[in-house]
Amino acid sequence: MITRHQTKMVLSLQKRKVREESSLFVIEGDKLVREYIMTGNRVTLLAGKPEWINGEPEMVISGADEVVTVTYDDLRHISSLKTPHNVLAVAAMKKQPYNDEILKGALTLVLEYVQDPGNLGTIVRIAAWFGIRNIICSPDCVDFYNPKVIQASMGAFIHVMVHYQPLEPLLSKAQANGLNVFGATMNGRSVYESPLGSEGLILLGNESKGISDGLLCFVTEQITIPGPEKPLAGIESLNVSMAAAIICSEFVRRKQV
Amino acid sequence: MITRHQTKMVLSLQKRKVREESSLFVIEGDKLVREYIMTGNRVTLLAGKPEWINGEPEMVISGADEVVTVTYDDLRHISSLKTPHNVLAVAAMKKQPYNDEILKGALTLVLEYVQDPGNLGTIVRIAAWFGIRNIICSPDCVDFYNPKVIQASMGAFIHVMVHYQPLEPLLSKAQANGLNVFGATMNGRSVYESPLGSEGLILLGNESKGISDGLLCFVTEQITIPGPEKPLAGIESLNVSMAAAIICSEFVRRKQV
Numbered sequence: 032m033i034t035r036h037q038t039k040m041v042l043s044l045q046k047r048k049v050r051e052e053s054s055l056f057v058i059e060g061d062k063l064v065r066e067y068i069m070t071g072n073r074v075t076l077l078a079g080k081p082e083w084i085n086g087e088p089e090m091v092i093s094g095a096d097e098v099v100t101v102t103y104d105d106l107r108h109i110s111s112l113k114t115p116h117n118v119l120a121v122a123a124m125k126k127q128p129y130n131d132e133i134l135k136g137a138l139t140l141v142l143e144y145v146q147d148p149g150n151l152g153t154i155v156r157i158a159a160w161f162g163i164r165n166i167i168c169s170p171d172c173v174d175f176y177n178p179k180v181i182q183a184s185m186g187a188f189i190h191v192m193v194h195y196q197p198l199e200p201l202l203s204k205a206q207a208n209g210l211n212v213f214g215a216t217m218n219g220r221s222v223y224e225s226p227l228g229s230e231g232l233i234l235l236g237n238e239s240k241g242i243s244d245g246l247l248c249f250v251t252e253q254i255t256i257p258g259p260e261k262p263l264a265g266i267e268s269l270n271v272s273m274a275a276a277i278i279c280s281e282f283v284r285r286k287q288v
Numbered sequence: 289m290i291t292r293h294q295t296k297m298v299l300s301l302q303k304r305k306v307r308e309e310s311s312l313f314v315i316e317g318d319k320l321v322r323e324y325i326m327t328g329n330r331v332t333l334l335a336g337k338p339e340w341i342n343g344e345p346e347m348v349i350s351g352a353d354e355v356v357t358v359t360y361d362d363l364r365h366i367s368s369l370k371t372p373h374n375v376l377a378v379a380a381m382k383k384q385p386y387n388d389e390i391l392k393g394a395l396t397l398v399l400e401y402v403q404d405p406g407n408l409g410t411i412v413r414i415a416a417w418f419g420i421r422n423i424i425c426s427p428d429c430v431d432f433y434n435p436k437v438i439q440a441s442m443g444a445f446i447h448v449m450v451h452y453q454p455l456e457p458l459l460s461k462a463q464a465n466g467l468n469v470f471g472a473t474m475n476g477r478s479v480y481e482s483p484l485g486s487e488g489l490i491l492l493g494n495e496s497k498g499i500s501d502g503l504l505c506f507v508t509e510q511i512t513i514p515g516p517e518k519p520l521a522g523i524e525s526l527n528v529s530m531a532a533a534i535i536c537s538e539f540v541r542r543k544q545v
Contacts, residue, residue: 066522157530159523160515186522223541256537257544258417265323265443266416273414273533276526280513280534281541284480287514 033078033099033109041078041109041121047174054124056176060116066186068094072122078109079118095120111178124176129194133165134205136230138282140166141212143198143246144237145271148173152183153272154235159187161279166193167201167232198234202249205232212251214242215274217267219253222278226252227285233278235271254278290335290356290366298335298366298378304431311381313433317373323443325351329379335366336375352377368435381433386451390422391462393487395539397423398469400455400503401494402528405430409440410529411492416444418536423450424458424489455491459506462489469508471499472531474524476510479535483509484542490535492528511535 043049044057055075058064061083068074068091077084077095084092084100092098106115133139140158145151151173158166173180175193184191202212211231219225234250236242242250256269256277269277300306301314312332315321318340325331325348334341334352341349341357349355363372390396397415402408408430415423430437432450441448459469468488476482491507493499499507513526513534526534 063522070521153527153530156523156527159520160513160526162516185527187520189522190520221544223544256417257540259419263416263444263447264327265320265446266413269417269533270410270413270442273410273530276530276533277537280537283514284538287478287480 033101033105037076037078037099038105038109041076041119044121045111045178047177050124050174050176054126055121056124056181057111057178058120058122058181059110059112059118059178060182061118063181063186064118064120065091067120067122067189070189072189074120074122076121077118078106078120080106083117112182125192127192127194129167129196131201131204131208134210134232137165138163138229138279139232140275140279141198141202141232141234142166142168142172143234143242144169144240145172145235147238148177148179149183150238150270150272151175151177152180152185152188154275155180155184155191155193156187157272157276157279159184159190161283163279164190164192166191167198168193168195169198170195198246199249202232202234202246206249206251212249213278214247214250214253215278216242216247216250216253216255219255221257222254222281223257225254227282229282229286233275233282235275238271241268290358290362294333294335294356295362295366298333298376301378302368302435304434307381307431307433311383312378313381313438314368314435315377315379315438316367316369316375316435317439318375320438320443321375321377322348324377324379324446327446329446331377331379333378334375335363335377337363340374369439382449384449384451386424386453388461388465390449391467391489394422395420395486395536396489397532397536398455398459398489398491399423399429400426400491400499401497402429402492404495405434405436406440407495407527407529408432408434409437409442409445411532412437412441412448412450413444414529414533414536416441416447418540420536421447421449423448424455425450425452426455427452455503456506459489459491459503463506463508469506470535471504471507471510472535473499473504473507473510473512476512478514479511479538480514482511484539486539486543490532490539492532495528498525
């Protein structure tokens, strides 16, 4: 049985401030929880329906410090989803201090003020698919541990490290160290024709404002996904997560050619 | 002032059955409604806050058969969104009989049982961006005129025709007529290495099941977006709309090379 204290704790983790203070976050759903534990991670609390808990292999259940049974109504109460899954877990964030070294010899996504949790989750999924290990977010981006981000990432959150860093000093230093900073803009060179490479930063801007002028000056190559020949009303740009998918795909394609 | 009859009518259009019987659908939001009218379309009803109606150019207002003022509470009541916009319009669907001729000399997206309205809306947006004029949906796909599809398409719904057709006879005929049927699967040839072209059908399957066996036999070329070298838990595939973005991008890139 879940205690009142645990119920309160799980609910409080819907707030970013509480997540940051406690370094805990929530994972919802059979598949996500199972994969999280099966890939070698522990959870502090596993709250599942009795039939779910009884049906899981010992390996999953033993990955939790504490296991409690919950009813459907309990789950509906503590879940951030409209329709709850059979299980929900609380886990400790993996804190890994940021180090410039991770940028060397790799492609890294850099996100400025991306606000929509669905977009960040989708971008995490794209990064995992294309072998990008690190994403750097400006501090005003949506929280990686937001339940909607975790949900939208579909398990990719297990494989990608998301760092929150002020972008100006980071890009300035990267540029000084000779790293390319590719910026997705509306008037750069076609991404299909730009020189790319297997190292560098790929900078994507806010959903409606794009990359700010304050960061644009660090961009060494502006890249653009060519759109319709004649501009069409209502289609000024692609969504940031679609742009990420297409740009990452093109980087990976070039590496393979 | 909006009448009770109009309120009831707008609300009833949240149901697919009513939309199909009446051939009417709802467009929500300042930008979408304005663009819809400004691109030469008429709406049968425009329900907006007085300040919105007073602030719009005559050209927009005269694009409506009937204009009514509504309060915020009215809008919240009739809107399909949690947070309503300033205006909502009812418009007649554009019915265009399907004709095989549209497939010739063009790229066309074909969707089998795509269920998520956000995915269909995103795919419509991708199609518009890459100059794909037609999408063919299996009859069991989510309804194009679902308010969430219209919303997610961000105005692209104005520029792309979506047809609902049984896919078996359509693909069978296309194949017989010598058209390529490219199918996005998990074990085809890399999309970066497949012979593509500027004509043919690009078939994408259901979010969790992919392309059914019943349709796979019409596929002339299976294409795959290469993923991580070692399979990663939780990342079995890309979302259908991301796959659409990457595949369409690659087709367009080849045309330009």
